[in-house]
Amino acid sequence: MKFAIQVNEGPYQHQASDSAYHFTKAALEKGHECFRVFFYHDGVLNSTRLTTPPQDDRNVVNNWMELAEKYDLDLVVCVAAAQRRGIVDEGEAQRNGKDATNLAPRFRISGLGQLVEAAIQCDKLVVFGD
Amino acid sequence: MSDKKQFMFLNRRAPYGTIYAWESLEVVLIAAAFEQAVSLAFVDDGVYQLVTGQDTSGIGMKNFSPTYKTLGDYEVRHIYVDKDSLESRGLTQDDLQVVPWEDWETEETVDNIVEVVDSAKLAELLEASDVVFSF
Numbered sequence: 001m002k003f004a005i006q007v008n009e010g011p012y013q014h015q016a017s018d019s020a021y022h023f024t025k026a027a028l029e030k031g032h033e034c035f036r037v038f039f040y041h042d043g044v045l046n047s048t049r050l051t052t053p054p055q056d057d058r059n060v061v062n063n064w065m066e067l068a069e070k071y072d073l074d075l076v077v078c079v080a081a082a083q084r085r086g087i088v089d090e091g092e093a094q095r096n097g098k099d100a101t102n103l104a105p106r107f108r109i110s111g112l113g114q115l116v117e118a119a120i121q122c123d124k125l126v127v128f129g130d
Numbered sequence: 131m132s133d134k135k136q137f138m139f140l141n142r143r144a145p146y147g148t149i150y151a152w153e154s155l156e157v158v159l160i161a162a163a164f165e166q167a168v169s170l171a172f173v174d175d176g177v178y179q180l181v182t183g184q185d186t187s188g189i190g191m192k193n194f195s196p197t198y199k200t201l202g203d204y205e206v207r208h209i210y211v212d213k214d215s216l217e218s219r220g221l222t223q224d225d226l227q228v229v230p231w232e233d234w235e236t237e238e239t240v241d242n243i244v245e246v247v248d249s250a251k252l253a254e255l256l257e258a259s260d261v262v263f264s265f
Binding site: 006008041047051080081111113114115117119120125127129 | 135137151156157160161163164166170246261262263264265
């Protein structure tokens with residue numbers, strides 16, 4: 001089956017991102033396809049490379065990066081939600097006059113059309129959040 | 131692009147207090163460009179999103195409620211409101227915005243696409259949807 005995943009909550013505060021990660025990982029290991037993971041609302045906060053959890057805790061951002069590396073996952077962060085919450089890549093920094101970037105490798109910032117397209121292309125959209 | 135899908139946007143939360151309602155609306159507006167069959171459903175505190183006369187001046191938030199009455203222009207054909215959610219909050223359809231719709235090609239018009247339905251009907255509609263966006 002071809003899944004699209006939507007993550008609506010930030011890391012650590014909420015289990016949504018962990019659950020989405022475990023679901024996506026299990027689905028891929030079973031041979032299913034993941035068309036895209038789309039991060040929306042506070043879910044965009046899963047994409048900052050500046051995340052530094054205690055050493056004995058899981059690293060939610062790295063988990064996604066490693067999964068993306070292994071399976072060539074498309075991790076997309078909503079641009080409007082990202083702008084509101086201070087998630088910045090090179091292009092956004094230039095456009096909005098910011099002096100730093102924090103988007104983690106393997107993530108990319110794009111528009112809501114990517115979510116709608118994923119919903120059209122997938123067999124099943126699975127939403128993680130409250 | 132593949133065939134038209136039945137999109138259902140399930141709105142469950144109050145318009146203010148969290149950003150879910152506003153960012154849900156942003157997806158609905160974008161989805162219009164993809165020519166899918168788009169419906170919205172409002173349940174639980176989500177029914178407050180459609181209430182008329184919203185005034186956000188006291189909380190320093192943008193009042194985005196006027197956007198709902200334009201949804202007919204954004205390819206939204208059906209808006210469903212859960213009857214139990216409405217009644218348990220002391221509301222009736224008279225408290226809700228009117229959302230007109232017009233098919234520009236056939237000139238078919240509907241005065242108000244907001245429809246109050248019971249939970250059983252809503253369950254059927256969700257079951258019949260290809261994609262449920264839950265906010």
